[in-house]
Amino acid sequence: MxxxxxxxxxxxxxxxxxxxxxxxxxxxxxxxxxxxxxxxxxxxxxxxxxxxxxxxxxxxxxxxxxxxxxxxxxxxxxxxxxxxxxxxxxxxxxxxxxxxxxxxxxxxxxxxxxxSQVGELPADAKAGETVSNSSSEAKRTVDKVSAALPEAAGLARIEARQLAFVENMTRLADRRSERASSAIRALGLNPETMIAQLDDKSAQGGPLMHLATSADGSLDPRFRRLGLSLARMGLLERGLSGIPNTLPASMEFISSGFGYRSDPFTGEGAFHAGLDFKGPIGAPIYAAAKGKVAFVGQRQGYGNCIEIDHGNGLMTRYAHMSAFHATVGQPVKAGALIGAIGSSGRSTGPHLHFEVRINDRPVNPRPFLEAAPHVLEEARAGSPGGRN
Known part of the structure; x- marks a missing residue:
């Protein structure tokens, strides 16, 4: 083939x-x-x-x-x-x-x-303070970042400044809290009890807005500490501002003091729950501290009266008035005009009956009115415009 x-x-x-x-x-x-x-x-x-x-x-x-x-x-x-x-x-x-x-x-x-609002922040640590100090560690971090990644050195320095700022703010808040606590104790009150009453969570609510300092949702302990310190400072200074510290009327003549006295009508021994400021009808009456008007009207024995709630269970009462210059729910500042002296109710003549009550228990107003202005002045030395 x-x-x-x-x-x-x-x-x-x-x-x-x-x-x-x-x-x-x-x-x-x-x-x-x-x-x-x-x-x-x-x-x-x-x-x-x-x-x-x-x-x-x-x-x-x-x-x-x-x-x-x-x-x-x-x-x-x-x-x-x-x-x-x-x-x-x-x-x-x-x-x-x-x-x-x-x-x-x-x-x-x-x-x-x-x-500009609170004054220069304190950078010096004092004995007994528990504020963290990250300055040394922050400096080491800046040095390491500068050596390993020079272009990020600026960011490392900003972080160091930020941490120092947070710690100094915490230090300021703690010192102001301590001043307020000392002032409250000097007036015979318990600052921790005041905080507990002001920080009542029984009627609070609202949507959850989580605060975080990292992308993973965590919060740096130094920032958490700052928040707690600012909250404590706010509560104590708010409580301090509600302590009677302003004369409710002219103190030229106190016609009756706090405690035991002979009743002006019966002559028998009786307890007097406040101070009586003698004055002419129509003389001004002032709020003794910052608060909110809780009552305007008549009460048995007191005649025309106004009650101001200052928080912390603290209340002031102004009685025998001839005129009202405030309404229920109105916020007032210390020294605000709220009424006029009169002789309404159980009264022998024109005067202001002034009471200070803590949890509805009458206490002597004189230590507040005499000591509070000086105590508050010292406490406010660390506030805006004062010393650190």
Whole structure:
């Protein structure tokens, strides 16, 4: 079968390349040239090989050029990417510096605004204080960040300032709380009891607005401590502002003191629950402390009277009035005009009957009126405009 096939192939090749004869005439002579089939096939094979070699060579050159062009383009793209990334990093670093500068300006603004309201913040630690001090650790952090990541050094410095500010604010709040506590104790009151009464959570509510200082929702202990210290300071100073400290009327003449006396109507021994300030009808009566008017009207024995709730279970009562200058629910400040002296109710003549009551138990108003102004002045020395 193979022999027949080979023979058929040779027959086809001979048909394609038959023997050829050429004659040439030169100088009157004729020459004949015969080209055999085998020679023609050999020449055709050589030509085919040369053509194939040329095609392969050209294809290789073309492929090489394509690959070279592609590699060159890839290199250019990589160079462009590197240049773009480097420019972006440079831009980010510039923006980081700008961000740190903005944060520093904001921190300057915050500190100046706070100091304008509460005075210079104390940075010195005192014996017995429990406020944290992160200054040494913050300095080490700034040094480490500056060495490892110079472009973030500005942010590290801002963080250090922020922590120092928070701790100094906590220190200020604790010192003001201690001053208020000392003043309250000097007036015979218990500051912890006052806080408990003011911090009553039995009627509170509202949507939960969680406070956090980190992205994971946690709160830095130093910020938590600041919040607690400010809350305590606010409660104590609010309680202090409600302590009677202003004369409710002219103190030129107190016609009757607190405690045991002979009743002016019966002459028998009796308990007098307040101070009587003698004065002409129509003379002004002032609120003895900050609070809210809780009652305006008549009470048996007191005649026309006003009661002011100062919080903490503390209340003041003004009796025998001839006129009212305040209404129920009205907030009043210490020294606000609330009425006029009269002689209504169980009274022998125009005067103001003034009471101070704690949890509805009468206490002597004189220590408050005599000591409170001086005590409060000392306590407020650490308030806005005072000493630290």
């Amino acid at each position: 193979k022999v027949a096939t080979a023979g058929g192939m040779q027959s086809r090749l001979r048909a394609v390349f038959p023997e050829r004869e050429f004659f040439m005439r030169s100088q009157g002579q004729v020459r004949f040239i015969k080209i055999s089939s085998r020679l023609q096939m050999a020449v055709a094979g050589v030509v085919a090989l040369l053509l194939a070699a040329w095609i392969v060579t050209m294809a290789s050159v073309a492929i090489s050029q394509i690959l070279s062009t592609r590699n060159r383009l890839a290199l250019l793209n990589r160079e462009a990417d590197v240049a773009s990334a480097e420019s972006r990093v440079s831009a980010y670093r510039k923006n980081l510096d700008a961000t740190a500068a903005d944060l520093a300006r904001r921190q300057d603004f915050i500190e100046k605004m706070v100091e």
